[in-house]
Amino acid sequence: MSRIPNAPSLPQPTPEERALSQRLIDLIRAEIARAGGAIPFARFMDLALYAPELGYYSAGKHKFGVEGDFVTAPELGAVFAQCLAHQCVQILVALPNSDILEVGAGSGALAVQFLLELERLGHLPENYFILEISSTLRARQRALFAELATHLLVRVHWLDTLPSAGFRGIVLGNELLDAMPAERFRTDAHGGAQIQVGWENNRFVWREARASDALRDRLVTLGLPDGYVSEIGFAAEGWVRNVADILEQGVLLLVDYGFPGHEFYHPQRAAGTLMCHYRHRAHDDPLLFVGLQDITVHVDFTAIAKAGTEAGLDLLGYTSQALFLLGSGLEDVAARVDPTDARAHLQFTNEVKKLTLPHEMGELFKVIALGRGIEMSLAGFRLQNRRDRL
Ligand SMILES: C[S@@+](CC[C@H](N)C(=O)[O-])C[C@H]1O[C@@H](n2cnc3c(N)ncnc32)[C@H](O)[C@@H]1O
Numbered sequence: 001m002s003r004i005p006n007a008p009s010l011p012q013p014t015p016e017e018r019a020l021s022q023r024l025i026d027l028i029r030a031e032i033a034r035a036g037g038a039i040p041f042a043r044f045m046d047l048a049l050y051a052p053e054l055g056y057y058s059a060g061k062h063k064f065g066v067e068g069d070f071v072t073a074p075e076l077g078a079v080f081a082q083c084l085a086h087q088c089v090q091i092l093v094a095l096p097n098s099d100i101l102e103v104g105a106g107s108g109a110l111a112v113q114f115l116l117e118l119e120r121l122g123h124l125p126e127n128y129f130i131l132e133i134s135s136t137l138r139a140r141q142r143a144l145f146a147e148l149a150t151h152l153l154v155r156v157h158w159l160d161t162l163p164s165a166g167f168r169g170i171v172l173g174n175e176l177l178d179a180m181p182a183e184r185f186r187t188d189a190h191g192g193a194q195i196q197v198g199w200e201n202n203r204f205v206w207r208e209a210r211a212s213d214a215l216r217d218r219l220v221t222l223g224l225p226d227g228y229v230s231e232i233g234f235a236a237e238g239w240v241r242n243v244a245d246i247l248e249q250g251v252l253l254l255v256d257y258g259f260p261g262h263e264f265y266h267p268q269r270a271a272g273t274l275m276c277h278y279r280h281r282a283h284d285d286p287l288l289f290v291g292l293q294d295i296t297v298h299v300d301f302t303a304i305a306k307a308g309t310e311a312g313l314d315l316l317g318y319t320s321q322a323l324f325l326l327g328s329g330l331e332d333v334a335a336r337v338d339p340t341d342a343r344a345h346l347q348f349t350n351e352v353k354k355l356t357l358p359h360e361m362g363e364l365f366k367v368i369a370l371g372r373g374i375e376m377s378l379a380g381f382r383l384q385n386r387r388d389r390l
Pocket of ligand 1: 072073103107131174179239
């Protein structure tokens with residue numbers, strides 16, 4: 001019998017999907033039992049997304065695009081990747097013989113379009129490294145290159161971990177940080193609680209435990225009212241510190257949805273930013289459809305900037321996705337669209353609207369650049385650099 005609750009407003013999983021989810025549920029239940037009755041939400045999110053062969057990103061589910069659960073900027077078409085390539089050329093010119101590392105490459109759509117544009121611009125890097133936690137996605141990325149840009153495969157190398165110290169070049173991540181496991185908390189008069197997940201009456205249930213020292217210290221800094229529920233991206237911050245450790249010279253460029261700290265922990269967001277995506281429906285119950293749906297949190301860009309600068313990086317830029325794309329050659333990309341080709345023109349216009357309009361991805365999505373040994377002003381932030389708001 002399936003233990004997945006029925007949510008009438010959501011499409012229901014197939015029997016095969018339910019069976020896959022059940023295996024993951026059993027695995028998480030076993031870990032909960034070993035842990036004495038509950039595990040931190042961050043660990044639950046980690047297993048739900050990345051448990052080998054069973055987690056949402058590790059299993060074979062489609063995930064991206066119209067047939068999947070959500071659409072990301074590179075899945076809309078080539079415009080996002082082409083603009084990003086224009087920004088990266090500026091950096092590659094200043095850093096000859098440097099490499100590019102994309103982390104969390106999803107379907108491979110960004111990597112393929114991005115490299116094709118760099119080739120067109122005459123600035124192909126020697127090496128394009130991809131660090132992807134999911135082996136099924138790695139296979140999918142390789143297949144996409146084989147289908148659309150076989151000749152570029154010689155430059156693409158898949159990594160299992162971050163490269164060792166001494167990396168020179170660009171580290172890219174689109175919608176990476178939002179997919180990293182986040183700590184969930186509730187504030188109270190006793191230093192705060194860590195939100196956990198337990199198992200009772202045949203289903204996952206919320207539990208709470210006293211906050212760890214690290215969580216307690218952060219809650220003191222945040223100074224939130226009692227009863228406030230939200231998330232802290234400790235894993236994302238740690239990852240930025242790890243990148244800082246290996247980046248000898250270059251830029252870490254991250255695109256994601258989120259806010260500066262004071263907006264992230266705004267009184268109106270007292271239930272946090274946790275979201276789930278299942279077949280293009282968004283809802284807020286991560287205990288549902290375990291392994292079959294995406295679980296995500298927004299990014300606190302102030303915390304990301306702090307993690308990077310405390311690890312020795314410079315905060316080079318922070319702005320909205322719309323302004324970043326406009327500063328990174330969107331007009332040049334537009335100029336290449338044949339106005340007499342009605343279909344191409346419509347596709348381009350629709351894509352640009354999705355990427356830049358404030359009520360679509362234009363304002364909620366932000367771009368942050370942290371770097372080391374970079375003297376120039378990056379083109380993507382020339383229209384507006386909001387780094388002083390972080
Ligand atoms: C929301 S998806 C975004 C995919 C792609 N960048 C896009 O924009 O379509 C998150 C991706 O990050 C990967 N990922 C998450 N944490 C990672 C980590 N620590 N290292 C490498 N990849 C990671 C996931 O497997 C997935 O491919």
